[in-house]
Amino acid sequence: MLSVGDNLEAVLERIERAVARAGRPAGSVKLLAISKKQPIERIREAWEAGQRRFGENHVQEFERKAPLLGFSGAEWHLVGHLQSNKARRAAELFQVIETVDSERLARRLSEFAVGGGAGVQACRFPQIGPTAGQEASPTAPLPVLVEVKLSPEPTKAGCSEQDLPRLIEAVRALPNLDLRGLMTMPPFTADPEGARPYFARLREWSLRLNLPELSMGMSHDFEAAIEEGSTIVRVGTAIFGERNLESLSD
Ligand SMILES: *Cc1c(COP(=O)(O)O)cnc(C)c1O
Numbered sequence: 001m002l003s004v005g006d007n008l009e010a011v012l013e014r015i016e017r018a019v020a021r022a023g024r025p026a027g028s029v030k031l032l033a034i035s036k037k038q039p040i041e042r043i044r045e046a047w048e049a050g051q052r053r054f055g056e057n058h059v060q061e062f063e064r065k066a067p068l069l070g071f072s073g074a075e076w077h078l079v080g081h082l083q084s085n086k087a088r089r090a091a092e093l094f095q096v097i098e099t100v101d102s103e104r105l106a107r108r109l110s111e112f113a114v115g116g117g118a119g120v121q122a123c124r125f126p127q128i129g130p131t132a133g134q135e136a137s138p139t140a141p142l143p144v145l146v147e148v149k150l151s152p153e154p155t156k157a158g159c160s161e162q163d164l165p166r167l168i169e170a171v172r173a174l175p176n177l178d179l180r181g182l183m184t185m186p187p188f189t190a191d192p193e194g195a196r197p198y199f200a201r202l203r204e205w206s207l208r209l210n211l212p213e214l215s216m217g218m219s220h221d222f223e224a225a226i227e228e229g230s231t232i233v234r235v236g237t238a239i240f241g242e243r244n245l246e247s248l249s250d
Pocket of ligand 1: 034036057079080185218219220234235236237238
């Protein structure tokens with residue numbers, strides 16, 4: 001089995017090749033290593049290989065893992081569905097919330113956003129936020145993405161396209177949230193080309209709504225996503241291998 005470091009290097013190379021193929025500037029796509037249900041040692045290997053952006057999909061699972069990892073200076077994104085009653089904890093633990101899908105959730109996050117990030121580290125590092133490159137501030141607004149549901153599957157979370165313009169307006173009006181972009185998870189198709197129309201559609205929305213970040217693309221389809229304009233790819237198994245832990249969440 002290849003090491004996490006080897007996998008990471010291979011994924012980064014594939015990202016840069018796709019970026020070049022698409023005629024986009026080098027370094028224009030950020031890699032989020034999705035570490036849900038992965039053993040602590042493998043997550044640490046990624047950190048030691050230089051990976052700094054990670055994603056988790058359950059608040060409680062990350063709550064248990066964060067103290068064991070203790071990375072200082074990492075940027076953690078929540079990429080799983082978030083219930084309003086966990087908004088406070090999520091705002092404390094994560095540097096970026098990618099799954100805002102209702103006004104109610106957005107309002108709760110804004111309420112608890114200021115001073116967040118303290119659950120893991122002293123302050124938030126909004127590296128995808130407007131203060132990137134400047135000193136991190138504990139009072140910086142919380143960077144968020146709105147999750148969009150582009151297919152009718154009943155199980156998929158996310159805001160419908162119909163409700164999207166209104167939700168975007170509402171999130172923009174909240175004082176403590178920094179709306180950075182859109183996120184989507186297309187229905188699974190064995191052929192990565194099946195996801196391409198969804199990626200193209202999210203890109204159209206991001207242009208229409210003037211939002212810079214597009215979180216789309218996973219292990220099996222991130223190259224197609226990059227060709228369609230993705231700026232954040234969320235890659236789990238291609239870096240860490242199959243997820244073999246039971247979810248640590250309740
Ligand atoms: C698990 C997960 C991923 C990563 O999936 P892989 O197929 O392992 O790359 C990406 N995005 C979300 C929202 C996830 O839950």
